[in-house]
Amino acid sequence: MPKRPAKTQQDVSPKKSKLKVEAANSSEPQDFLSNVAHLRLQTAESVADFKFNKKRVRVISDAKDVPEQNHGIVYWMSRDQRVQDNWAMLFAQRLALKQEVPLHVCFCVVPKFLDATIRQYGFMMKGLREVEQELKELDISFHLLIGYAKDVLPKFIEEHQIGGLVTDFSPLRILSEWVQEVASELPSNVPFCQVDAHNIVPCWEASPKLEYGARTIRPKIHKVLSTYLTQYPPVIKHKHKPKTEPEPNVWDAAMDSLEVDKTVSEIDWAQPGTTAGLFALEDFFENRLRSYEVERNDPNKTALSNLSPWFHFGQISVQRAILTVQPYRRKHSKAAEAFIEESVIRRELADNFCFYNDKYDSVEGTNDWAKTSLQLHAKDKREYVYSKEQLEQSRTHDDLWNAAQIQMVSEGKMHGFLRMYWAKKILEWTESPEKALEIAIFFNDKYSIDGTDPNGYVGCMWSVCGIHDQGWKERPVFGKIRYMNYAGCKRKFDVDQFVRKYKAKKY
Incomplete structure (x- = not known):
């Protein structure tokens, strides 16, 4: 179990929210991680057949149906680098269980990503090691593929006779281009789906157009939030193992393949991975939420959430954070509303801007x-x-x-x-x-x-x-x-x- 991260600050903007969210669980938090696990298990009577909201999914390919003869389903993990609380992972496992085939998770380590340095890559790669270990315990194969997705993922799909591909969602141009490149290289009979596992309300469902600002997107999100702000069922131990053991992942080779600035030191105030992220979430709600509404604009105070590293890499989900803040609203209602505004409205507004505006950085x-x-x-x-x-x-x-x-x-x-x-x-x-x-x-x-x-x-x-x-x-x-x-x-x-x-x- 990783050590709890130190109390530090995190950047958020100073706007308030009047958004009202129904409490998913009104009990006071006890053992935080055990409570999260209990809520997941409580949600699904039958994990394989839980009702998946299909509006979270869009089909990228012309093919719609998984071919009868196939040896597995692949979840191409990208933006959302966690096992649990991940709608893309859940959709992929649901598909694999219905097909009675193995589930594979692939992550493509690219040599360079925009202007990211070893600081970001180091945090990401350490988090992915936790993903690998957790998937191993669930009998789900994790494959670290070195190279751009268009060069390595279609080859993997062909070699393993994969019947369907699922990926998560990002509005950034470069990631959208990678999705289209992979789609163009897939066998014509392999369906390719994308699931927005990052936003609570899927980006394309929150609004069909570029929004002017928070005041215009807020009522649209508020209107449908209760439809999407549900508890997560668990990703379970997979019933269908691959016929052959996957080759060991070459982590050192993946790091050696990077063509990024390695002079920027890695951070030491936040420990990578989902478990550390959940501890940071608990630490914020228990120790700093009470002062968040009043002190978050003072750089000398430790009042901020400190969660953006784990949110950014998808190591914890914003939806889990919003579900978890509900019991604290009785004591700290204004602070909780401010946190909801930043975590839901402002974040989803940012995705809306980048998704519908190709010149989002110009x-x-x-x-x-x-x-x-x-x-x-x-x-x-x-x-x-x-x-x-x-x-x-x-x-x-x-x-x-x-x-x-x-x-x-x-x-x-x-x-x-x-x-x-x-x-x-x-x-x-x-x-x-x-x-x-x-x-x-x-x-x-x-x-x-x-x-x-x-x-x-x-x-x-x-x-x-x-x-x-x-x-x-x-x-x-x-x-x-x-x-x-x-x-x-x-x-x-x-x-x-x-x-x-x-x-x-x-x-």
Whole structure:
């Protein structure tokens, strides 16, 4: 059993929620992990035949039916790297049990993923080792495939005579492209399904279009939330084993295959894997939820959830977090509502933006009013202009910005309130909005443990380009984009205390 993670902070935005969620279990939490396991078992009278909400699934391929002659089903694990509390895994096992064939789980280790470094890869790979062990205990084969999915997954499917492929969902362009590439290489009689195991309300069911902001998507999610916010049945010991033992996974070779920056140190404040993530969830609800609503905008307080590493890699599910927070709502109703707003509405809004807007990481992807305003002020005189290298090395005149940058580089995280200030100052200090957005996204993806995530792209786009926001008082450089400054931060929290903490920190 892993050690409980240390109490630390996690980034979230400061909005509130009036969203009401019915409690799935009103009892006070006792032994946390045992209680979670008990709830899963309590949910399904017959695991093989539980009613799966088909709206969680969409078919990618032309083939709809599994061929009669097949030797297995594959779950291509990607965004959601956990065994339990995983609708994609449950759908794949349900399919395999009905076909009376083995279930295989494949994960494709690609040499490079956007600007991710060994910091993110290290956390991911350690979590996947826990997945491998848990699946072994359930008689489900785990296959670590080294290479891009289009090159290794169709070959695996053909060699093992697989009858159906299931994968999870991400709205990011690169992952959508990988899904389409695999679909084009599959045998024509193998059906390929995608399950949104990351969002509570599947992205395509929450809304059929790009939403303007939280106020427009909130009622749509609220309307159908009770349909999807259900307890998970368990993934069970699989009844049908492969005829031959799978080859051992070559973890060292997988790490050696990486072509990423290995100079960025791995984090030590969060332990990878589902078990550690569930402990972190329990720690937040027991020890910090009570102060979350009041203190979460103060970077000097340890009031934040600290959960985004496990959410980002899918090592724990947001749905499990929302089910678990219900008993705490009696004591800390406002804090619980604020947590629900951030975890459900804001996260699913981010997926909506990236899913329906192919330019989610470009100035061209923002609203017309913001594009016009930024263009009008693109040539405005900047009091300070810094290079990418100066910014990366925290060499600006602003000690608060430098401290925030140091926090992200050294710890792999930045407090949510400061992340907004940090990105807006990059807009103020670089030669163009396009350059500012490029730098903010690069730093976030390189250093944040939860980088390369829809929430990260939306955070940068909100700060620099005004998405999910409105026009504000016009001013130089920013135009009508919401403005933040040093004096405003000093009114919010003790800036000097935060600066002292990171001023002498080495990285």
